[in-house]
Amino acid sequence: MLPTEHRLRRREDFATAVRRGRRAGRPLLVVHFRSGATDPHAAGEYVPPARAGFVVSKAVGVAVVRNKVKRRLRHLMRDRLDRLPAGSLVVVRALPGAGAAEHDQLARDLDAAFQRLLGGAPKGCNPTGATTDSGSAAAPRNPGRDPGGSAQ
Numbered sequence: 622m623l624p625t626e627h628r629l630r631r632r633e634d635f636a637t638a639v640r641r642g643r644r645a646g647r648p649l650l651v652v653h654f655r656s657g658a659t660d661p662h663a664a665g666e667y668v669p670p671a672r673a674g675f676v677v678s679k680a681v682g683v684a685v686v687r688n689k690v691k692r693r694l695r696h697l698m699r700d701r702l703d704r705l706p707a708g709s710l711v712v713v714r715a716l717p718g719a720g721a722a723e724h725d726q727l728a729r730d731l732d733a734a735f736q737r738l739l740g741g742a743p744k745g746c747n748p749t750g751a752t753t754d755s756g757s758a759a760a761p762r763n764p765g766r767d768p769g770g771s772a773q
């Protein structure tokens with residue numbers, strides 16, 4: 622279970638994360654992240670802990686499936702809260718494929734999204750740092766050129 626102090630509850634907090642934060646999309650989910658957002662409702666110099674909220678629509682599945690996805694996402698976020706800066710807001714939106722996905726698939730997509738949002742490899746780069754057989758990093762693909770050399 623996600624501790625109460627780490628949950629997003631107010632509509633304004635969800636809106637802030639979605640509208641003013643950064644976004645990373647994956648095949649099973651979309652993560653909206655607002656770093657170090659201060660809580661306007663808190664008094665004084667208090668910096669709230671990182672907080673997370675979840676959006677799982679009916680497109681994901683029936684109520685039983687939606688609740689299962691929310692439980693899995695809450696469990697995954699609980700283990701990842703320590704990576705987030707204090708005061709951060711995170712909204713995880715499950716896409717329709719999340720209902721049929723396994724726990725480890727959701728974990729991989731969530732980790733990949735956080736890697737991108739928290740200073741990982743930029744979009745289009747190999748986040749694992751894998752190398753080719755020659756020992757150098759894989760060269761970027763050139764979408765404007767046919768690598769097979771066939772005439773069109």
